[in-house]
Amino acid sequence: MRLELADYLIILVYFIFVIGVGFLIKKKIKSSNDFLTSSRSIPLWITSLAFISANLGAQEVIGMVASGAKYGIMTVHFYWVGAIFAMVFLGVFMMPFYYGSRARSVPEYLSLRFDEKTRGLNAISFAVMTVFSSGISLYALAKLMETILHWDFDISIWVSAGIVMVYTFLGGLTSAVYNEVLQFFLIVLGLSPLVVISLHDAGGWDNIKSLLQPEMTHAWKYMGNANDNPMGLHFMSLIFGLGFVMSFGYWCTDFLVVQRAMIARNMGDAQRTPIIAAIPKMVMPLIVVLPGLIAITLMQPALASKGYSIPTTANGELDYTMTLPSMIAHYYPTGILGVGITALIASFMSGMAGNVTAFNSVFTFDIYQSYFVKNKSDRHYLLVGKVITVVGILISIATAYIAKSFNNINDFLQLVFGFVNGPLFATFLLGMFWKRTTSHGAFWGLVVGTAAAAATHGLTVAEGKGGWIAEWYTIKSGMGQAFIVAAVSWTFNFFTTIIVSLFTKPKPDEELKGLVYSLTEKPKYHEQKWYLRVVPLGLLLLAITLLLNIIFF
Amino acid sequence: MYKKLNDLQFVIGLFFSVVSLILLLGSDLANKLNAYTGVSFLIFGLAMMFIRKANKA
Numbered sequence: 001m002r003l004e005l006a007d008y009l010i011i012l013v014y015f016i017f018v019i020g021v022g023f024l025i026k027k028k029i030k031s032s033n034d035f036l037t038s039s040r041s042i043p044l045w046i047t048s049l050a051f052i053s054a055n056l057g058a059q060e061v062i063g064m065v066a067s068g069a070k071y072g073i074m075t076v077h078f079y080w081v082g083a084i085f086a087m088v089f090l091g092v093f094m095m096p097f098y099y100g101s102r103a104r105s106v107p108e109y110l111s112l113r114f115d116e117k118t119r120g121l122n123a124i125s126f127a128v129m130t131v132f133s134s135g136i137s138l139y140a141l142a143k144l145m146e147t148i149l150h151w152d153f154d155i156s157i158w159v160s161a162g163i164v165m166v167y168t169f170l171g172g173l174t175s176a177v178y179n180e181v182l183q184f185f186l187i188v189l190g191l192s193p194l195v196v197i198s199l200h201d202a203g204g205w206d207n208i209k210s211l212l213q214p215e216m217t218h219a220w221k222y223m224g225n226a227n228d229n230p231m232g233l234h235f236m237s238l239i240f241g242l243g244f245v246m247s248f249g250y251w252c253t254d255f256l257v258v259q260r261a262m263i264a265r266n267m268g269d270a271q272r273t274p275i276i277a278a279i280p281k282m283v284m285p286l287i288v289v290l291p292g293l294i295a296i297t298l299m300q301p302a303l304a305s306k307g308y309s310i311p312t313t314a315n316g317e318l319d320y321t322m323t324l325p326s327m328i329a330h331y332y333p334t335g336i337l338g339v340g341i342t343a344l345i346a347s348f349m350s351g352m353a354g355n356v357t358a359f360n361s362v363f364t365f366d367i368y369q370s371y372f373v374k375n376k377s378d379r380h381y382l383l384v385g386k387v388i389t390v391v392g393i394l395i396s397i398a399t400a401y402i403a404k405s406f407n408n409i410n411d412f413l414q415l416v417f418g419f420v421n422g423p424l425f426a427t428f429l430l431g432m433f434w435k436r437t438t439s440h441g442a443f444w445g446l447v448v449g450t451a452a453a454a455a456t457h458g459l460t461v462a463e464g465k466g467g468w469i470a471e472w473y474t475i476k477s478g479m480g481q482a483f484i485v486a487a488v489s490w491t492f493n494f495f496t497t498i499i500v501s502l503f504t505k506p507k508p509d510e511e512l513k514g515l516v517y518s519l520t521e522k523p524k525y526h527e528q529k530w531y532l533r534v535v536p537l538g539l540l541l542l543a544i545t546l547l548l549n550i551i552f553f
Numbered sequence: 554m555y556k557k558l559n560d561l562q563f564v565i566g567l568f569f570s571v572v573s574l575i576l577l578l579g580s581d582l583a584n585k586l587n588a589y590t591g592v593s594f595l596i597f598g599l600a601m602m603f604i605r606k607a608n609k610a
Contacts, residue, residue: 006579010572017568024559046561178561185565189597193590335580335587339572 001148001329007338014186014342018167018179018349025171025178032381035172036361037104038263042174046181047269048276051260052284053180056187057351058140058344061288065327066320068285068292069310071230072216073552075289080219081243084278084545086251088538090261091275094252096523097432098262099270100514105262106255107366113431113515115439116370121446123366125420126255127359131392133417134355135399141348142400148325149341157400160345164353165393169386173361176353177260183346188280190343191287197331198294201306208293211300216293219552232476233483241483245490249425256358267523271534278541282548295323352396360388415457422486423449423493430497435509435516441501449493456488457481566601569594 003011033039042050067075103109107126111119142156167175202208208217215222215229222228223235231238251257251274261273298308308330311322328340364385373380427446430437458469462481475481513519530536576591 006575009575009579013568013571013575017564021561021564024564178564181561182565182568185569189569189594193586197586331586333581333584333587335576335584336590339576339590 001325001337003149003338003341004334006335007341010335010338011342011345014346015163017182019163021178021182022167022170022175025175028174029170029172029382031378032364032385033104033378034174035382035385036357036364038172038174038177040263041265042177042263044264044269044272044276046177047260047264047273049184049280050177050180051257051273051277052280053184053187053350054257054260054354056184056284056347057137057354058144058348059137059351061187061191061344061347062140062144062321062324064285064288065292065295065324068289069296069318069323070292070320072212072293072296073219073289074223074229074231074233075292076219076285076548076552077238077242079281079285079289080545080549081238082247083251083281084541085243086247087274087278087281088541089248090252090258091271091273092534092538093517094428094432095261095271095274096267096520097515097517098258099264099267100520103262104365105362106253106258107362109515110427110431110442111366111370113512114437114442118427118439118443118446119366120371121443122424123362123370127362127367129417129420130256130355130359130362131395132399134352134359134392134396136403137348137351137355138396139400139403141345141352143404144325144344147322148329153404157397160349161352161393161397161400164349164356165390168353168356168360168393169389172385172389173259173263173357176357177263179353180260180350183350184280186339186346187343187350188287190339190346191291193336194327194331194340195287195290195294198291198298198327201308201331202294202297202303208297211297211302212293216296217552219549221553226476226480231479233480237480237483237487241480241487245422245425245486246483248429249421249423249486249490253424253428254421255362256354259358259361268528268532268534271523272532272537275534275537275541282541282545291327292320292323295327356389356392356396359392360385363388363392418482418485419450419453419457419489422453422489426490426493426497430494430501431516433517434501435512435518436501436506437497438501438504438506440504441497441499444500445493445497448496449489452492453485453489456485460484562601562604566598566603568598569601570598573598 029035031039064075064078098106098109101109101112103112107119107123110122138157138161141160142153145151145156146153167179171178199205220235223233223238226232226234226237261270264270264273295308295310297303298306299310308327310318310320311326313319325344328337328344332340364381368384369381423446426449427442431442455469457466459467459472460475460481461467461471461473462475463478465478466481475484509519573591573594576587576594580587582588
């Protein structure tokens with residue numbers, strides 16, 4: 001793939017705009033809350049698109065296209081099972097606690113609901129996860145640019161990290177959020193022509209269905225038996241592992257996405273943010289799953305004349321992660337090629353900036369201010385927030401170089417993230433909806449849940465991974481193993497929290513007002529028009545999601 | 554102009570308008586994909602700016 005002047009110009013214009021946004025926002029930053037929480041001043045359409053864009057990093061875009069090519073239409077489960085339901089639940093049931101408690105972060109909510117040790121455990125694990133995720137995103141960007149454009153690895157790392165640092169340092173969270181919206185439009189509009197032209201080349205959806213194996217074009221039909229579908233999953237594992245534990249654990253408790261709703265102007269907008277965001281999320285498979293299906297269809301003998309194939313690795317196996325870049329190279333001429341490459345760069349930068357801004361908020365408020373330096377001036381915490389932004393970027397760069405030297409670091413970190421995230425939703429579910437849940441119960445539930453996740457991984461093997469304690473049980477796919485690990489860790493956390501809570505003293509009711517469902521005044525929706533109320537909107541989205549699952553059954 | 558740049562909707566519209574001009578003026582229009590995408594981006598970019606004006610009016 002070779003870029004020409006027009007392509008470079010488009011990339012340059014993008015860089016100028018994202019840095020320009022940082023400079024424009026800089027004048028509005030007067031306090032630590034402006035920098036780290038946007039002072040709850042962001043309009044609904046921006047928070048909604050930023051909510052979805054924070055999840056639209058490179059791993060999502062490139063990974064889902066790869067998954068579409070490898071597993072077929074079953075990849076839509078990550079959207080129609082593993083996202084929409086949790087997003088609606090967050091908007092209707094959980095945002096009133098996050099927003100109403102005036103907490104500035106998810107760990108801060110945990111300190112209000114439980115205690116400092118639970119907050120510390122969550123804050124430290126989250127801070128470590130986000131900064132390493134940012135580094136992995138950076139490594140993946142530089143590696144991709146090196147592979148497809150033959151750009152220098154070091155220059156790619158430092159230029160892209162430098163640009164993210166400039167705009168997050170200048171404008172903090174608001175700058176990151178504004179750029180996420182720009183990146184959202186760029187990714188969607190930049191990749192849409194690829195979908196249209198490649199779908200036309202593949203002969204349309206009917207032709208895709210006729211050329212591929214039926215299990216590649218049916219989302220549910222072959223899930224009655226794990227051996228009948230490409231993911232090797234039974235539908236019950238999918239519904240509980242992905243649809244409940246992993247999905248709700250991510251969308252309802254991960255501060256990276258929840259933060260985008262917490263900066264809305266008022267409670268109504270905060271609740272509507274994840275629900276409005278669910279609309280583009282619902283149709284996102286058209287941009288990130290369908291191209292994978294098209295790619296594998298184009299490799300069928302009947303379409304050999306189209307001249308497209310997914311690149312292979314040194315071992316001769318299909319390199320699915322290169323599906324999207326290779327399609328861009330195949331279909332995009334000079335000009336729009338620059339748009340496609342810029343969309344890829346935007347997705348990496350979006351993911352990195354999202355992680356860095358979540359990291360600096362949690363570190364400043366939940367670690368530095370809580371445990372190290374209390375009661376300083378706001379100017380002091382603003383300065384710390386800015387310094388931590390730079391530190392976060394530098395750690396990300398260091399992580400990117402570690403990832404370059406040790407191939408397995410990515411797998412290892414993803415594994416650890418799974419151990420930490422898997423059980424978390426049980427803590428929130430019990431904490432928000434059962435007032436008897438105690439601080440000790442929450443803390444020990446998290447510890448035991450995480451340990452159970454590690455033990456399950458150590459006792460099961462899938463695709464050569466896991467089984468480091470003993471190989472007790474073999475699972476067909478790594479994805480299935482991840483769902484089972486998450487389900488076990490959630491269950492251990494859930495029951496440990498209940499048992500410990502029953503033997504320890506709960507907080508008095510007065511301290512739990514606004515933090516627990518039964519002790520919180522319910523939001524009144526009846527004054528609003530129906531399309532502004534979260535419950536009818538949420539139900540409508542759930543009905544459409546069910547319909548989509550039926551259509552592509 | 555500076556005031557308008559503080560409006561994200563205007564900034565996004567401006568970005569897509571500039572990119573569309575590069576596609577329409579600086580790339581090979583013999584390839585229809587560049588032309589169609591350039592025109593689409595221009596319409597989208599101008600609409601983002603125009604809708605803002607309509608809201609203000």
